[in-house]
Amino acid sequence: MKLIVSIFLLFLTTNSFCQSHSFYSKPDTLIIKSKIFDTERKITVSLPLDYEKIKEPKNLIVYVDGDNEEITGTILQATNNLYLYDDIPQSILVGIFHQDRNEELVEKKKLFKFLDSDVIPMIANKYNIKKKITIVGHSFGGYFSTYCFLKNNTVFNNCISISPAYWPNDSDIYDIVKKELGKESKLTGNLYLAIGDKRWDDISLREDFFKFTTILEKGDNNINFQYNDLVGFNHNSSPTVGFGLGLNFCFDQLEWNSVIIDQNNRIKSFPDFWQHYELKADALKHLEKYKEANEAYKVALNKLKLDKEVSVSDKEKIENRLQKKMKK
Structure with missing residues (x-):
């Protein structure tokens, strides 16, 4: 796991910062006359540079700590690189500024209403966005983003919570998640959690973090859930x-759909190459389209038999691999 994360980190840093251009605009500061806070509040908006070229509704990614340059720079760079390589869809980034960060994130209800009643309606009126939104946070922001996901799951349908502090308010997040889980649970969408293991700040949060993940794993729900121990x-x-x-996890389905489109295009150009059918089948299988996947595997097997460039011994190994994939 550490190797995978390290490779991803290298991808996010050396590859991206060496680029001389960005596919996203620099964050633009907007002023909102908030009904909830009864004062003017700031947010930032960053748009993909090809915003006008794609007419479909955009994904909205909302992150707290928008006034933190490191947080803003990190999420902007990650979004930029993943969009560049078609791993995530075209998205609008909105950063939330705080006047009293700790109070707003920990007390949470007022900030939650601010997003729900002030920010999202304003963004929806100004831009073409989808109804389901991704909420992102770190530390107390991770606690807040998790709360948003649980309390208004039809809107905040994707959640990314990094090194979340789940101890505030007598660890009320456990009662909230238990209440929302169960046979009648309507929770859906994608929930991604991650935590480090170095220095006291994250070490002190790990017990609460894994208690929360255990509750999710035991609960009866339709959440697509994953966590990483960084x-x-x-x-x-x-x-x-x-x-x-x-972000890569939350939009994983989009990536597999892109793989299918890519392999279909390659099949048009190289209709007899068996491996394009195998890769297409792998993507279909990942999307739980098992019948279509098995049909593509069968085509791959038939095309493989006609491939004169593959040795007899290699064909046997590949046939065994394809047969195993069809059985799973």
């Missing part, structure tokens, strides 16, 4: 890889 990362460095891993 071995070797501390509280402040965990967002560096956590944000990218979380």
Whole structure:
């Protein structure tokens, strides 16, 4: 796992910062006359540079600590790189500024209403966005983003919570998640969690973190849930890889659909190459389209038999691999 995370970190840093251009605009500061806080509040908005080229509704990614340059830079860079390589869809980034960060994130209800009643309606009126939103947070922001996901899951349908502090308010997050889980649970969407294991800040949060993940694993729900133990990362460095891993997880289905489209195009150009059918079948299988996947595996087997460039011994190994994939 550490190797995977390290490779992802390398992808996010050396590859991206060496680029001389970005596919996202710099964050633009907007002023909201908040009904909830009864004062003017700031948010930032960053748009994909090809915003006008794609007419479909955009994904909205809302993150707290928008006035923190490191947090803003990290999530903007992760979004930029993943969008560049078609791992996530075209998205709008909105950062939330705080006047009293700790109070707003920990007390949570007022800030939650601010997002729900002030920010999202304003963004929806100004831009073409989808109804389901991704909420992202770190530390107390991770606690807050988890709360948003649980309390208004039809809107905040994706959640990325990095090194979350789940101890505030007498650890009320456990009661909230238990209440929302169960046979009548309507929770859906994607929930990604991650935590480091270095230095006291994250070490002190780990017990609460894994208690929360255990509740989710035992609960009866339709959440697509994953967590990563970021071995070797501390509280402040965990967002560096956590944000990218979380975005990649939340939009994983889009990536597999892109693989299918890509392989279909390649099949048109190379209709007799068996491996394009195998890769297409792998993507279909990942999306739980098992019948279509098995049909593609069968085509791959038939095309493989006609491939004169593959040795007899290699054909046998590949046939065994395809047969095993069909049985699972």
